[in-house]
Amino acid sequence: MTARGKHVLFISRQRLVGTTNGSSTYLIDLARAVRAAGMVPHLLQPAPTLMGRWPMLTLRPEMAVFETHVARGLLRVGNRLISLSPRLYSSVARAGVAALARRAGVQAAWARDRKAPYAVAIPWTAADHRFVAQHARGRCDVAIADYMFNAEAFADLPAGTPTAIVMHDLFHARGSAATDSVAQVERAHEVAMLARADAVIAIQATEARFVADEVPGTRAILAPMAATPVARPQPGTADRLLFVGSDTAPNVDGLRWFFDAVWPSIRAAAPATRLEVAGSVARAFPDGAPEGVTLLGLVDSLVPLYAAAGVVISPLTFGSGLKIKLIEALAAGKAIVATPVTLQGVERECAGAVDCTDDAAAFAAHVLALRDDERRARQAAAALAVAVAHFSPAACYRDVQQWLAASVSPPSTPAPSAPAS
The missing domain is CATH 3.40.50.2000 (Glycogen Phosphorylase B;)
Known part of the structure; x- marks a missing residue:
């Protein structure tokens, strides 16, 4: 048995519509590396909160790297994801009224702009877990959690499924400045979440060293973001x-x-x-x-x-x-x-x-x-x-591809020794 044709399930709760931001670009690039290794990437999104305040999202062509894309509480129509939540539509209406009020000079508390919660770190629900257990079947020789918060999904997978976490960031190292867009995580809690995986995919060397030093029993895989260089410099x-x-x-x-x-x-x-x-x-x-x-x-x-x-x-x-x-x-x-x-x-x-x-x-x-x-x-x-x-892609993703192949291939059986004479 080889890695070719095996299924890799990406579990994500970020607003992933294409290469529109750094974390999305990196995840899609990892899915491309899975394809390049002869394996089949799938995308599972168990939380409808990923929509934030958007009732509809348009998926870009690069999302086609995923063989399947299933999202809870969302209707897929062509290249669009449409929310089925009445609560979201009422929230959108309220936000629209507040925006008009701000333009008119209203400064009341109800008119202030409020960002949607950080979807990646929202606590998991029983419905999220049921969704993963249901839809992981047939798509999951290996599971990769997009951010450590999604390691919660590992409990819903078949026993023995190899698992990895795409680290993206070392959250406890960000400091208190990042209060408006990311979760605040204590160092010990972050280490405990990372330790749930067999491997952690780190995007840069400092963070890979942290995993190697502080998360025993979990393999640290350094996989910097790859890029396709232009033919010649562009001084502009x-x-x-x-x-x-x-x-x-x-x-x-x-x-x-x-x-x-x-x-x-x-x-x-x-x-x-x-x-x-x-x-x-x-x-x-x-x-x-x-x-x-x-x-x-x-x-x-x-x-x-x-x-x-x-x-x-x-x-x-x-x-x-x-x-x-x-x-x-x-x-x-x-x-x-x-x-x-x-x-x-x-x-x-x-x-x-x-x-x-x-x-x-x-x-x-x-x-x-x-x-x-x-x-x-x-x-x-x-x-x-x-x-x-x-x-280059070859340099950046070689270790990830090797880990994937080793995870789905049984260890070789040593040849029997010759009988003693």
């Missing part, structure tokens, strides 16, 4: 900057710091400079952005934005996990200015290829220095070289 245009991010606390806080502490210095020295901000992080700035900044929101493709930008910035001030947009920028062959938080876990690989500082004045100085065409071209070439050397 000196006066165009780019930031890409979703609406999460690290992105929002980092961009606010850049607007307040860095952007004024850049504009004063080079008034023609423009910054484009792509991704749902734009939702966090309903009152707009400083002069010279364009909030693009979600875009159909980042390819032309990366190609045109002279410098990609990543001004994160806290966070954990591998920063997916850093890998994308490296693979796009871009000059990059980032904070040390951005480079956590890949400091060695990126040394000399990314300008790095958490000082506002130095950050602005790095951006301005890259207006020089030759310097920008050198940094773009160095970034691309890092992507080629360290973040």
